[in-house]
Structures are given as structure tokens and as C-alpha cells.
Amino acid sequence: MSSGYDSHPPHGDLPSPRISDLARPRGPGGDPGYLDGLNPEQRAAVETTEGPVLVLAGAGTGKTRVLTTRLAHILSTGRARPWELLAVTFTNKAAREMRERITHIIGAEAEGLRWLGTFHSVAAQILRRHAELVGLKSSYTIIDNDDQERLLKQLIEAENIDAKRWTPKILAGMIDNWKNKGWTPDRVPPADGSEFAAGKGTILYRQYQDRLRILNACDFGDLLLHNITIFTSHPDVLTDYQTRFKYVLVDEYQDTNIAQYLWLRLLAQGRQNVCCVGDDDQSIYGWRGAEVDNILRFERDFPGAKVVRLERNYRSTEHILAAASGLITANKDRLGKTLWTDEAGGEKVKVSGVWDGEAESRMVADEIEKARRAGRKYSHMAILVRASFQMRAFEERFVMLQIPYKVVGGPRFFERAEIRDAHAYLRLIQSPDDDLAFERIVNTPKRGIGDTSVQKLRQVARLESLPAVEAARTLVGSDELPARTRTALSNFLRDLDRWRALAQTMPHQRVLEAVLEESGYTDALRLDKGPTSQTRLENLKELVQSMSAFDTLEAYLEHVSLVMDLDKGAGDDAVWIMTLHSAKGLEFPLVFLPGWEEGVFPSQRSMDDKGTKGLEEERRLAYVGITRAREEARISFVANRQVYGRWTSQLPSRFVDELPLAHVEAASETGYYGGGPGMQQTAASRWDDTGQSSFGGSGYASPGWKRAQDRMAGGGNSWSNPRTGGSGGRSAPIEGEGRLVAVSAPSKASAYQRGDRVFHVKFGYGQVSSVEGNKLSVAFDKAGDKKVIDGFVEKA
DNA sequence: AACATCGTAATTTTT
């Protein structure tokens, strides 16, 4: 079985539908066909339906197949009806895929799986039915981060807090974290609550919750949190769901946060038929509240739990698996798993060091072309980077060479400004009280209602306890606004009323079209000479299209608030460029892993903020990266990189040296380095400078970062500069300069403390006034108080 | 209210 049954990239195909025929229950003694081809562990995971089960599913071990087969098994053996199953995932994509694959096995019955969805969509459904128990109406709206920040900004300003120092974004992040931990405002520990703006955090959180309630709205975190509140304060409701859900299934359990964990535990406690599937080695979302601990202590939470390990990998070659496995053993907190395969041989993982980022992108592009000539499709190749700033170099190169590529991630359809604007119009038509929507579009497109007027409007709304639209009506009838503004506002209100009337009689796509035309929105875009205006118009067309799939405006809006995911189609044959995070769950025959340098990967920030925990998560990210590859994985790192416009000298990532030597091949082919003639050195030999170990040779196992430390201590960047003239348009890095900037000194905590004298290239000399992780507040002698990253200063 | 200019800071992402 060469093709995995784990998630495929969009070009993947579904398993053969023949299973659906075989899925019907057989005569006594006969196995139903859907169990065919499962290995013993997979089968145990499917057939152990009763009681708690933890499935530790390594990368590429058939996790999704087990999940879907298990559901099909429960259904086709009559243990439960579709609506008695609770199955939760993190992403819409995963939920969709699961539904599709179950349909392939059991057919139309899968449509009854109404509790299969993301945590958020299931929680939203439950909340709709009991909204009044937390002070909401069942017609509540779900706001996204943008609305959230907008709202918080108002609250922060109302408290007279400096919104530059204490940004809405920071507060939103804090509140999200609190919600992820299951804390309502009264549960926030004082220490946490006072972190924001001299102790105002908890107060603002409470105000925010009150405001949401008045708006009959909630944010994503609330969906879970309100559920938990309802369950704990109304045991009868909880019992109802505990009884209803005969079996509970959870995907990606290692990614659950505390709120999700509490929610699940409440629901699963009744019947104890809970199956969690996950992989502690692929836990890469700690920074957004995921608790690996949830999976590590499953057996304590559910005594008598059966643990199944899926370790047989159907995706990658021996060398790739061994390289990944070897690397991950450097982590301490693991449940322990070793992937294996009986597909012997294959290519070793290639590791190459090159001079700089330009050389790296050139090398990757060359290899892509070479693979292409050898018959590989572009879409079978992927470049997985740690952070998105690394993507640019590849994109530039690909544009030059006309290699088709596709960047995954980036701004998503429903998050684009024009789409959100259109939605705001629709929301306002649907519910006149939607103040957030009102504020978003009251002057979009520009209709002469500026900041001052909006301020006044807000003031009236607050004093009179009116929704913004009503406040606007009041203002129009008064003389508090300049005549011109008053007319503009009056026209806007008139338009709104007209559109609302239109919505009663017209199909909703038509309504949107009318709104966009009559509001002048499309005209404004057409006049816009910006490079994106054309695309934005097209996006709006697409939006109108996508609405037709829904009967009512209401149904449509409900959909977009939760399923912010529009598949852009498989597209054409193109190389994938994405972050390691977004590559999780995907697989590609040929994977490039560039930028394996200290500070970049593992990311300095991650280590500074979270110490060893952060480092281990980075290492899991590396593990995820390598295990995406089916046939070939290529790791690279550079000696010099331009970061934020400055040349910095880079040290190879410690992860490079943690790879087991036997499964790695240090690339030594010529032809990648530099551009100029006369460049003879090989990538490998360039690493021999220290004389301590040979990168290409046998002695390369000594830890690179340690070597590097020695080198730093010895003074100066000892990499020879192979570039004599410099070939491209960019200037060559200056030898030794990297040391001055010293971005990647492998230190955990900041090397600085209060009182230290420091020097900054731009700000000059100063004294450290406080240290927070790697962020320093420095009183500069000439430039005044600044906050800087410690990598940008040096001891004076 | 619209436009230009300056200053500042700098992962990872889903819902």
C-alpha cells in the first residue's frame, strides 16, 4: 500500500469505493468487508468500541482510515444511529474529509451524522438550543477576531488606556488564552488578570463579555466556554447530551486545549465510550493553548482505558522514518512510539549547507527542475518553511524561472477586507442591531462620515442605550452634525431601509449585488488603481456565486461565521509552498525543508518564550516536516541570511546534528553555491573550516551548535566567503558582520539584565531598564526609551 | 477628510 490513507494534499484521491458494497453486515461469522486490509492494531482500534480508547497514531499510520472505519463499524453493527455519535475535529477540512470517507463506506446514512464537525460548530449547535441559559438569544451571531479587536479597542479607549502600549490585539490574545483555559471573568487568577494595563485586564474582560451579551454575540472561545457553563450549571442538560451521545470520537487529541478537554470530559463521562486519536509527537500548537498533557494523562482521566499504538507507517521510506524517529528521541516528554515500515531502502535524507538564502532558493529550484525532468509533477513537491518570511526567496526564484507554485495559507477568502465588508452589509440588513457591522461599513465606501461623526454617534448610542442605527436616526433628526454629514448619514440610513425591504422579496445574491452597486462599493473599487482592486472585484463576484448554495440569508451567514473555509479547487500542477504548521496532515513525494538554522528553526522566539518546552515543540515541528515526505526529504541551511534587511551569519540548526547519521547523506554535489565563476568549494567542505569535524565526512555528528559556540568564542565567523565578486544584484555579506549583529547565539534566557549597558546599531548606547524574555526596554542615551529585541543589541 | 510621511517592530493558525 504505497498511497497513504492519511490526509492527502488536495491532489489526493479517495479510497476505492468498493468497500461500500462490502460494508453491509455479512452472515454469521463473516467479517464485514470494511475491516479488510486493516493491520491488527488498526483493527483493535476499530473494534474496541466500548470503554475509553486512546489511539496513538504516528504520522502516516492510517489514522483517518481508523477513525472513519470505526464510525462506520459502530453504525453498521447497529450500536448507534448516526445522530447518536459525537465526532469532533479541529478544522472544517478534517470534518469534511471524514464525512466524505464515511459516506464512501456506508453510503447515504452518513448524512445523519449531525454531530460530526469541528469543536466549534458542534458547540455552536448546542449553544443555539440553550442560548438563554447564558443570557443570549438563540439567534446570536458569532464574531471573528477582527470584530473582536474592534470591540476591544473601544473598551480600551473608554478606559483611557494607552491603546498603543496596550493594543487590542494583545488583550484579545489574553482573553482568548483565558477562554482556552476555561476561565470566565470571575475565574481569572488576579496575577493573570493584572498583566494588562496595570491591572485592568479582568475588568476589560468582564466589560467585553457584557458588551457581547448586549450585542447578542459571542466569539469563538465563547462557544466552548458557554457550553461548559451550561453543562456545569444545568446538570439536566448535560445528562441529556451524555445520554444522547452513545459514542464520542476525537481527532487530533494532542491539540485540544483545556476548554475543549473540559467540554469533552463532561460529555464523555456518562457512557465512557470515548475514543481519542492523536500523536503526542505531532503536538505543535502549544502556543495557542493546546495541552500535550491532555493526551499524556488520558489513562488517568479514563481509568481502564485501552491504549492502541499505530506504529506501522504506510507513507515514507525507511530512511525518512528513521531520520524523523531519531530526531524526536531527543525529546523528553513522550509516550513513546517508533514508526516502522517494511518498505526497505529508498533515498537517504539529504542535507546541504549553502552560502546564503539566494543560493538556497537557487538550489531548491534547480532540484525541482531536475525532479521535474525526471518525471515528477510539480504538485508532488513541497517546500515547508518555519516562518512565512522565508517564502519570499523561493517565490522570487520561481517567478524568474517560471516554475508554477502555490502558497498555502496567507489571507483567506473570508478574511479579506472586501468580503468582510460585504458581509457587514448583509449582517446589517439581516439584523439592524449589529453595531459592529454598522461601524465597519458606515463609511465604507467613503461617504463623508468620518471619525468625529462616528464618535458622536457612539456617544449618543451609549447615552440613550440605542443600537447604532437608531442612534444615527436620532442624530439625523437633530442639529448635532454638520449639514453635509447629516445628509450623508441620512442617505445611508435610507439605503439601508431600502435594501432591507429588498431582502424580503429578492433572492439574497441579487440583494448583495444591488447593495454593492448602489452603495458605490464596486464603483469605488473600479476607480481604485491599486494592484489588488481587480482581484477584489473578482472575489466579490465569487462571493455572490457562493451564496447561491444557501436558501436563506440567515443560513448563509451562519455558514460563513463557522466554516471560514472555501476550497480554492485543486488547481493546476504547481509546487506547494507553505509553513510547517499548515503542512501537518499532508504528504508529498518530495519535500524540501530549508532554513534549518539556529534562531530560524528552532525559532529563537519560541525558545526564549518557552524554554525547553518551546524547543521540544520546535523539534516536533521538525518531526512533522520530515514525516511529510514519502520518498525524498531535503534539508538545507545557510551560512548567511538577510533577516529584516540585515545580514546575519547563521549556525546550522541543532536539529541537523540530531539526525541519525546512518540515514542522512550530506549533499556534496557541485553546482549549487554562489553564482560567480571560480566557486569551487563544495557545500560539505565549507564546513571544515574549524578543523574540528567534517560535515561531509564521518565526524559530522558532533553537535553543530556546540561547534558553533566554540567558533563564536574563538572570535569571528570562520566561514570562508566563497564569493569573490558577487554575482547577483545583491551585495555580498560582509564577513564578520554577522557577529556584530549576533542574532543566533544559542542562549535560552536573555543574556541581558536590568542595568546592563548595551549598544544598538541604530540607537547607540543605552542602559537596560527591564527584560521580558528576549525583549528589552532600553533607555538610550540619545534615542530615548525603546523596546528592542535582544538580538539587535550587544553588550557595551 | 484624504493623502503623504515618518517611526516602529519583526513566528507559527484555527475557529
Next chain:
DNA sequence: TTACGATGTT
């Protein structure tokens, strides 16, 4: 370097 936001100018 670049992108975004806040500030200042017309």
C-alpha cells in the same frame, strides 16, 4: 527590508 499604523499636511 517591508509593512503597518500613527501622525502631520493640504
